[in-house]
Each structure stands twice: as C-alpha cells, then as structure tokens.
Amino acid sequence: MSNYHNTLYVTTPGAYLAKDHENVAVRVERQTRLEVPMHHLGGVVCFGPVSASPDLMAACMERGIGVSFLDVNGRFLARVEGPASGNVLLRRRQFRLADDPAACALLARSFVLGKVANARSMLVRSARERADPPPTMQAAATRLADRIADLERAHLTTDAVRGHEGEAGASYFAAFDAMIRSTDPTFRFSRRSRRPPLDAVNALLSFVYALVLHDCSSALAAVGLDPGVGYLHVDRPGRPSLALDLMEEFRPALADRLVLALINRAQVAPKGFVRDQAGGVSMDADTRRTVLVAYQERKQASLTHPITGEATTYAVVPHIQARLLARTIRGDLETYPPFLVR
Structure with missing residues (x-):
C-alpha cells in the first residue's frame, strides 16, 4: 500500500x-x-x-x-476521480443499509464511540504531561467516559447517537484550551467556529480536518464505497457523508493532536494568522506550508494497528479502516471496529 x-x-x-x-x-x-x-x-x-x-x-x-x-x-x-472501483454489489449493499434505521444507528454508534474514546485519550494524555493539570481536563474526561457508557447501551437510535456526540463534543472543546500550553493570546480557544474560523486555533483545526477528509474520501473510494452515502451524517448533494463518518475517529487522534503539537512546540507563530474584514481568521502561505509538512510527517509515523496487529503508518490507517468498514457493510463483521489510539 x-x-x-x-x-x-x-x-x-x-x-x-x-x-x-x-x-x-x-x-x-x-x-x-x-x-x-x-x-x-x-x-x-x-x-x-x-x-x-x-x-x-x-x-x-x-x-x-x-x-x-x-x-x-x-x-x-x-x-x-476516475470510475468507481470495487464490486457494485458492495455499493448496493451500502445504499440499502443507509435506508435501514437499525443499521445506520449501529454504524453511527461505532463512528462516534471511536471519536469520543480518542478525544478522552487526548485529555488523559495531556493531563499526564502536565505537572499540575487544570481540573477542567479531568472533569471533561469523566464526562466523556459517561458518554462512552451511554453509547455502549443497546438499541440507540441514530438521533440518540448524534445527541451523545454533541454532548461529548461540547465537553471536549470546553477543555481544549487547557491542552494549549502557549501563553500567547493569539492561541486562546473558547469555542469551535467553522465558517469562517474566528480565531487561529479554529483556523488550524478546520484546515487539518479538510486534509483528513480528503484522505478518508480517497480511502473509501479505493475500496469501492461511495464517499457520499453515510450513516451518521445526513446525505446532502455534494456532501461526502461517509467520509465525514469515517474521519470522526481521526479528528482527535490525528488532527487535534497535530494542531496542539504545532502550537505547543511553537511551530506556528501568531504573525502567521490574518483576520479579514468579516472577522474570519486564515493562515498565510508560509504557515499553510508549515502545517502541510507537519501533516505529512505525522502521516509517516509508525504504529501497530490496534485491530489488525500489523505494523503500519498513519497514512495507511484510513485505508485499513475503510477495508474494515467494507467488510462490515458486506456482513463479514458484526460491527465496525473504530480506530482507537493507545
């Protein structure tokens, strides 16, 4: 690969x-x-x-x-991209499951469990790295553990899964600023903002999320799945819903961790961010290049995949997860196993 x-x-x-x-x-x-x-x-x-x-x-x-x-x-x-690869029967199965509420709920739960568990791992890891971690970290980690327990209950609807995801996201981002060790006010974070990003941290998060989304879309297309038909995210014209589903588990594990490293190691500087007349914040060209290089380097980092046990890199993990998702959709696996960081 x-x-x-x-x-x-x-x-x-x-x-x-x-x-x-x-x-x-x-x-x-x-x-x-x-x-x-x-x-x-x-x-x-x-x-x-x-x-x-x-x-x-x-x-x-x-x-x-x-x-x-x-x-x-x-x-x-x-x-x-070129013609869809893979077996047309796999895509037909994917489409049928998208119309099955029980199947959607089961897959959505797996995606969100991966996201919440990895977010909690981020908080726990950050707390361990601090001599005197802020209490907000432990409080958020506890709330995410409660959300994981709720998600593991049987017979959740997709809307219930989305509700738990929303609550977990609010708890996680409420503690995100505590994981930032820089004292520069440019890198203070109060809440998640998207279109447009309203501060430097949100500009970094949105940019790296877009890179992860591209990689997840490519991985899904490579195994023959349609990136546009998902289970957690509602289908909309032009929206890569399944790629958004798959990337949930990679947001904390790959994107958030990279953003925090860039800030905490002073690899990005306050002068690299520009505010426009509408209040949106964007990166200058040099900062974008710095982020892209760091992202490529992060993708080359080695790890042992927690499900397959194979030695791999972060660049390949989305493709492994896409294969596992395809096997789940075909019925070879009972549930989709999300990628969980250790």
Whole structure:
C-alpha cells in the first residue's frame, strides 16, 4: 500500500499542473518548479487558484489518483476521480443499509464511540504531561467516559447517537484550551467556529480536518464505497457523508493532536494568522506550508494497528479502516471496529 503514502499539496497561487511523460509537473509562470512521478502519488490536493491540464486530469483518473480542490483556508470545493472501483454489489449493499434505521444507528454508534474514546485519550494524555493539570481536563474526561457508557447501551437510535456526540463534543472543546500550553493570546480557544474560523486555533483545526477528509474520501473510494452515502451524517448533494463518518475517529487522534503539537512546540507563530474584514481568521502561505509538512510527517509515523496487529503508518490507517468498514457493510463483521489510539 505504499502508493497511499504520498499526497501532493499545491499551495502556490496561479500554479498550473501538467503531465510531463509519467510525471506531474508543477509550473508557476511557465517555469517548472517541481516534478513528481505519478506512480508515487495517491492523491493531489490543490489550494486556492490552482489549475490542471486535461491531459493530467485524465492520467490521474486512469491511475486512480484523486484530485481535490480546496479554497485557501482548506474548505472543500470539489473532487475529481476516475470510475468507481470495487464490486457494485458492495455499493448496493451500502445504499440499502443507509435506508435501514437499525443499521445506520449501529454504524453511527461505532463512528462516534471511536471519536469520543480518542478525544478522552487526548485529555488523559495531556493531563499526564502536565505537572499540575487544570481540573477542567479531568472533569471533561469523566464526562466523556459517561458518554462512552451511554453509547455502549443497546438499541440507540441514530438521533440518540448524534445527541451523545454533541454532548461529548461540547465537553471536549470546553477543555481544549487547557491542552494549549502557549501563553500567547493569539492561541486562546473558547469555542469551535467553522465558517469562517474566528480565531487561529479554529483556523488550524478546520484546515487539518479538510486534509483528513480528503484522505478518508480517497480511502473509501479505493475500496469501492461511495464517499457520499453515510450513516451518521445526513446525505446532502455534494456532501461526502461517509467520509465525514469515517474521519470522526481521526479528528482527535490525528488532527487535534497535530494542531496542539504545532502550537505547543511553537511551530506556528501568531504573525502567521490574518483576520479579514468579516472577522474570519486564515493562515498565510508560509504557515499553510508549515502545517502541510507537519501533516505529512505525522502521516509517516509508525504504529501497530490496534485491530489488525500489523505494523503500519498513519497514512495507511484510513485505508485499513475503510477495508474494515467494507467488510462490515458486506456482513463479514458484526460491527465496525473504530480506530482507537493507545
């Protein structure tokens, strides 16, 4: 699965992607700045005003390389990919289960259990790293443990699962600021804000969440599932609902942990964030590049997968989880086992 390790991120405004033999050529002002062999790539992500030639797009589609377009702040705009792979019977089964309330509730519960358990692990880990952890951390961890117990009860509806998710999210983000060790007021966090992000921490979270969403969409498409038909998230035109489902367990484990590391290690600076006239906060180009490099490095970190027991990396984990989800949808597994950090 080594082809899943590499994603090409293009952030230079006005960049043009072209096919040069078997390479992706990144050109700026008609000068080639970078060439990457296509057989090394699992995806291409373009931020802001970046365009691509028809020849390159066709070559990417033929090779199963998804191309995503996001705005400069990481908000998803569009994704282009080739014909769906996998067995059409798997997708038909996926669609049928989406109309089954009991099946939706069971899958939704697994996604949310993974998210809440990993969020609690984040709080517990952060508390251990502090000589005198704020009491808000332990209080939030206790509330998340209660939510996990509630989610493990039988016969929950999907709406009940969503309710527990909402309560858990409120408790988790109420303690998020306590996990930030920087004393700079730029990195204070009071609440989650999205469109637009209203502070630097939310700008980082939204940006990294968009990167994780791209990887989850690619993983689902690779196993033949439709990223647009989910179980926890309501279907909407253009919304990658199943990818949003799958990424829930990766929000704390991959995205939040990375954001906290970037802030606590002073890898991002207050000057790298800009507030617009509407009050939204975004990153400058240098900060975006710093985040992208850190994200790629994080994806290369080694671990032992808690379900399969295989040695792998964070880059491959979404693909392993997508395979486990496909097996669950086919009926080979009774319940979907979410990825849980240790």
